Amino acid sequence: MNQLPLPEELIALIVEYACVDDGTTARSLLSASKQLMRIVTPIQWHSLALSGAGQFCGFAHALSRVSERPIYHLFISDRVASNARHFWTPSRVSRDGTGTIEELHSKEERERIQWRNAQSFILERAAPTLQTLTFLVFDPRNSARRVGDMLKQTYPNLRELTIRVPPLQPLFASDPIDLSTIGGNAGFVATFGNSKAHLLPRLERLHIAGHYKTSTSAPSRIGSISSGVTHLRLSGIFAYPFTRELAAELFARGVLDQDVLVGNPVAHAPPHFVPESVELLVLQPSTPDYSNSWGTDHGDSAIQLMGAFEAAARIGTQVLYLPPMVHGYYGYDQAKVDWLDRIGGGAGCWVPQEEVVVPAEADPSSENLQSSHGGSMRAPSAGSGMQGYIPSFLNVFLGRW
Structure with a gap:
C-alpha cells in the first residue's frame, strides 16, 4: 500500500469510530498495512476488554513498553468468559500425585500478586481519561481485595461504573468494601x-x-x-x-x-x-x-x-x-453486551432488553446452579449498527491498497 485511498484525516475518523468495541477491530486493522498501523496505533486502546489473568497481565506488560495512550472505555473480568462463574475453583493439584497443597497455594499466591500488580498499573495509567468501567470479579478468594484496590485510584472523568461481586466475599482478605x-x-x-x-x-x-x-x-x-x-x-x-x-x-x-x-x-x-x-x-x-x-x-x-x-x-x-435474570445472576455475557451497547451509543443496562441466553451447564461447585458462559453475543443494539460493518469494510477496501 503506497497511498491510502482516502485522505488520512478521514481515514482516522472512520477508524476511531470503528474501534469503539472490545479491541478486536484495532487488532485487526493493525496488521492491514504500515500506514494504517500508524493511524490505528494511537487510538488502539481507546476501548478495550481484558478477560482472565493471562490477557490482563499481558496487557500490563505491553502498556509498560509504550508512552501514555488514552483509555476511555474499559471492561475487566478476572476470569475468561468460559470460566466466568462464581464457584470456588476446583483444586488444581495434579492427579498423578506429584503436586502438593503447598505448591498449589504457592502458585495461587504468585497469580494473586501478578494480578494485583497488573491491576494497579493498568488502572493508574487509565484513570486520568477513563469514562466507563465495567469491573467483574468472579473469584471469591480475591474479590474483596480486587474491588478494594480498584477503589483506591482516583478517576476524575469516570461517568459510568459497573461492579460485579460474587455471593461469597471473604472480607477478611481486605478492608470492607x-x-x-x-x-x-x-x-x-x-x-x-x-x-x-x-x-x-x-x-x-x-x-x-x-x-x-x-x-x-x-x-x-x-x-x-x-x-x-x-x-x-x-x-x-x-x-x-x-x-x-x-x-x-x-x-x-x-x-x-x-x-x-x-x-x-x-x-x-x-x-x-x-x-x-x-x-x-x-x-x-x-x-x-x-x-x-x-x-x-x-x-x-x-x-x-x-x-x-x-x-x-x-x-x-x-x-x-426488571424481571428476574434467567441464570439467577448478572454474568459475563450480559455484562459485556451491556458495556458494548453503552460505548456504542445505546442504553445498555439502563433499559429493559432481551437477556443474553447462553447454554446451561452444570456448575462444578453446585448441581443446582446454572452457569453463565459460552454462547454467542449479539451486536450492540442502539446507535452502533454501523460498527459491525465498518471493520469489514476497512479490511476489504483498504486492504487492496
Whole structure:
C-alpha cells in the first residue's frame, strides 16, 4: 500500500469510530498495512476488554513498553468468559500425585500478586481519561481485595461504573468494601468507613451486581459513591429483608407515593442506601430458585414487593423493575453486551432488553446452579449498527491498497 485511498484525516475518523468495541477491530486493522498501523496505533486502546489473568497481565506488560495512550472505555473480568462463574475453583493439584497443597497455594499466591500488580498499573495509567468501567470479579478468594484496590485510584472523568461481586466475599482478605457518602449521618459513616466520593467526582451512573441480603450486608455496603449519581441499578437482589428495608427508605423519602409495607412495617429505620440525586433506580432480582440455593427464603415475596415499587413510584423519580435474570445472576455475557451497547451509543443496562441466553451447564461447585458462559453475543443494539460493518469494510477496501 503506497497511498491510502482516502485522505488520512478521514481515514482516522472512520477508524476511531470503528474501534469503539472490545479491541478486536484495532487488532485487526493493525496488521492491514504500515500506514494504517500508524493511524490505528494511537487510538488502539481507546476501548478495550481484558478477560482472565493471562490477557490482563499481558496487557500490563505491553502498556509498560509504550508512552501514555488514552483509555476511555474499559471492561475487566478476572476470569475468561468460559470460566466466568462464581464457584470456588476446583483444586488444581495434579492427579498423578506429584503436586502438593503447598505448591498449589504457592502458585495461587504468585497469580494473586501478578494480578494485583497488573491491576494497579493498568488502572493508574487509565484513570486520568477513563469514562466507563465495567469491573467483574468472579473469584471469591480475591474479590474483596480486587474491588478494594480498584477503589483506591482516583478517576476524575469516570461517568459510568459497573461492579460485579460474587455471593461469597471473604472480607477478611481486605478492608470492607464501602462507598457510602451519607452526609450528616456520623454514626453510619463511622460504622462503614470513610467516604470515597472524592475518587469519583463526576460519576453519574452506578450499577452494582451483587447479592443483597440486608442494607448492611457486605455487598450492600457498595452504596452511594457520589452525590452526583443520577442512575443507580441494583442487580441480583434475592432477599426479602433487603427489599423491605429498601421499600421503607424509598417511602420515607417520598420516592414512593404508596406505602407498600402497610401491615408489615420494618422494625427500625434502616440506614439510607440510595443517594438523594438518583433520578432512575433500576432493580433486578435473582430467581427464587437461585435465592433458595443460597439459603435465602421468600424469594417470591421479594420479587412481588419489587414489582410494586414501579407502580408506586412518584413522578420525577423513576423506578424500573426488571424481571428476574434467567441464570439467577448478572454474568459475563450480559455484562459485556451491556458495556458494548453503552460505548456504542445505546442504553445498555439502563433499559429493559432481551437477556443474553447462553447454554446451561452444570456448575462444578453446585448441581443446582446454572452457569453463565459460552454462547454467542449479539451486536450492540442502539446507535452502533454501523460498527459491525465498518471493520469489514476497512479490511476489504483498504486492504487492496
